[in-house]
Amino acid sequence: MKNQLTHAIEDYLKAIYALSVEGEAASTTALAAELNIAPASVTGMLKRLAETTPPLVEYRKHRGANLTPDGERAALEVIRHHRLLETYLHQSLGFPWEDVHEEACRLEHVISEAFEERIDAVLGHPTHDPHGDPIPSPNLVMPQEASIPLSTLRPPQVTTIQRVNANDADLLRYLDEKSLVPGSKLEVRAFSPFDGNLTISIEGAEMVVGPAITHHIFVEEED
């Protein structure tokens, strides 16, 4: 008997999950920014989420919110939907990389477990979405993976892109064009300490990328 969560609530849970790294509580303002909602509205919703049965978040005034185990399970369910959908839209329906996020954001709240299972099967039980994010398992365990921002690498270094952390469609389109996608191998050739630019070589081509880009690209952790 899982009670039916609204779209709005699912979005809150997803946002709290995303913002509470390392067990740190997600702040009201950070949530407001993430959700494009006024901070006051977030306060109101957090109170409600803390008083549902079962409670989905743990909330302390002025101290932000954490997910309860129930809340986390619900969040992971939505994230699993989201990432499976992104993968499906891209692989099976030929959606461009940069468009899958928005579409998945709407569909994730609406698909049934049967739908989830079908696309999971059709895709062959994928482990990562097109952006390289891990897909929680059917029993809702989030694989833990270590990766570091490309911006932290110093030459000389060879590595592989693991994950691209961006939702902006224009940026994603650009990255795709330059093969800056999960799985691509690249070599870090030079670093400019003044502006943080890296000179990298990828797919045989050499290019210079600034922090606005390298910050969003995550690569294998070093040995």
Place this chain on the structure above:
Amino acid sequence: MKNQLTHAIEDYLKAIYALSVEGEAASTTALAAELNIAPASVTGMLKRLAETTPPLVEYRKHRGANLTPDGERAALEVIRHHRLLETYLHQSLGFPWEDVHEEACRLEHVISEAFEERIDAVLGHPTHDPHGDPIPSPNLVMPQEASIPLSTLRPPQVTTIQRVNANDADLLRYLDEKSLVPGSKLEVRAFSPFDGNLTISIEGAEMVVGPAITHHIFVEEED
């Protein structure tokens, strides 16, 4: 600049479309029954729909509602989504016949035009959904088709099932089992004037079906 319709509004438009056959207005109670909503709530919504810009329905007190051209276009868009989705869920994702309706009801409000186009293409631009209902064209013209209830046939007669008009999952599962699906050929062998039962032969097997079933099955019109 198409204004964003809510989920609820799309359901109203769909229901009004379904109930206003032959230009007759859909009554408040009929809509309430169709939508599982109290009649009073329907009245309120109809008033709102008649006063939006542009108006989506034409509403006269105690006289029910009709769709305006704008409303009809919106309704057809949703119906196109619904029927394409049903077809897709069944053909491409292997959903059982009886489950596609419910899933499509939720997805229809949420998919983008890009999604619509992709599944339409993948399916090869289908003209009918799994229940035999025609799919409106991309420019939102509803194909007009003539078919008559199986219940009106009298032996001896050979015909083909065109359309199955039912949403109840149990009934659909039963019909599927007995091959009472669009495309099946059948022969009407006998008619009982007392209870309206028909004896038919389908796929080599003979069976007796009552009005509760024959009423939902539509076959080719006679020459």
Place this chain on the structure above:
DNA sequence: ACACTAATTTAGGCAAGACTAAACTTTATT
């Protein structure tokens, strides 16, 4: 310890969409 700022909460409102109960039309029946 004090004051200033940034973050947060409270209070009060609003729109969408639904409900019930009561009042009122329309239609059907006699």
Place this chain on the structure above:
DNA sequence: AATAAAGTTTAGTCTTGCCTAAATTAGTGT
């Protein structure tokens, strides 16, 4: 034509989720 039944509308209420403006709390530097 009178009246009962059926269908519809009105009035008033509720919940969800959002908003703004004002009040409060926490955190920071002096």
